[in-house]
Amino acid sequence: MTHILAIDQGTTSSRAILFDADLKVVSVAQEEFPQHYPSPGWVEHDPSDLWSTVAATARAAIEKAGADARDIAAIGITNQRETTLIWDRATGQPIHNAIVWQDRRTADTCAALKDAGHEPMITARTGLLLDPYFSATKVQWLLDHVPGARARAQAGELAFGTVDSFLIWKLTGGRVHATDATNAARTMLYNIAAGEWDAEICALLGVPMSLLPEVKDCAADFGVTRADLFGREIPILGVAGDQQAATVGQACFSPGMMKSTYGTGCFALLNTGPDMVPSTNRLLTTIAYRLNGQTTYALEGSIFIAGAVVQWLRDGLKIIREAKETQPLAEAADAAQGVVLVPAFTGLGAPYWRPDCRGAIYGLTRNSGPAELARAALESVGYQTRDLLEAMRSDWGAAADGVLRVDGGMTASDWAMQFLSDILGAPVDRPMVTETTALGAAYLAGLQAGICPEPAKFAKGWALEHRFEPAMDADTRAAKYARWGRAVQATMSV
16 A cells, blocks of 8 residues: 545546655546536535545546555545535535635625624634635525524534535545644634634634534544445545645745645745744734644735636636637737736735725727737736735745745746746746645645655655746836736725
């Protein structure tokens, strides 16, 4: 048993990657699933899609490798965070579609809690801001809007979980209701200093604590799978939210190290070690990972729309068929036009936290076309990343002056990564293994299984594929970033 199966359940697709004992990729299977938008600003997933795609891709990855369950020492799970599910403990049947992290339906609830003066207490305990992004007000909404849900929750009949908890429940046949510290830290119900669910916040939001899963380390025993799923029971030994798993996969184990992941959204994490660093720039203080009972903290900046802006070009505007077409379009664009796209399709994340904002395009001319829009879309990701790193520099010191390690689907675009380096004025390192989210989950499971080395030794194996160095002159960089700032301010004023 020298293989590790990583389940990577994301916002738009589920993937399974089989790794060998040296954490080399053996096989990959991926399957997209539909997004549901029942009202403006609302985003949902059918829980059956989450489960069926995970089960199918896990089996497919094993079959592609010509392996079977006897070859697999452990399973690691990484997942889209904050997405919220509640299900029946007896049947495992969800009471409603999953409410996705991008969903903004509880914006008014969050505003009311802010007006009532609750945000300082919540931020001090959870490290989070009062925003619909997080799970807590989604749980409250489900209990208030699904008929009978609150009474059933109070009677102990229901279970809440982020996607990892739901998958653990399904994989173990309902024998385990658990999560890890990184996912718990994203619910806005977990006290990250005390390392426990916060009874006062739960009471404030009307969330019965009987709903909540057990919280474990990232490398821990999360039970075993049902034997009928893969032919034998396989232990689940590693769990981390996708951005924390990427932090582990990027080997950002030392304070001051920083990574940015480009998936549907973009998420930058800065390791702050054993210290909780409060942000004065509306970043989040969160848990990077917890190993052997020891918590490592991070500052995090969250951008809601990164890779999703390319999906919008493909599915919304239909000006590309594949994501890779954005690079030649961006290269062909007339840079003198200065088109700026603010992709606030589901609001603006850090450091603005304006869930009410919507997307806008500035600087259009009669000559603006698909190339200029593609360039503006890719540039928007670089600008938003700089917003995060400027805030981190202020909170932590010289963090944004160092190297940024990057991963995720968008990093395949050399043009986008060069622009990122240019607008940051800092080196950007793309690793040899860009599937760092799945790699982090596999490493955590392998660490618990005893087949992967301790973090310091694992970090020595991190390999650079390409370093992008800034080539843009300082005046151009300043002018472009200033134009972006004006566009954001105009968007927030609408």
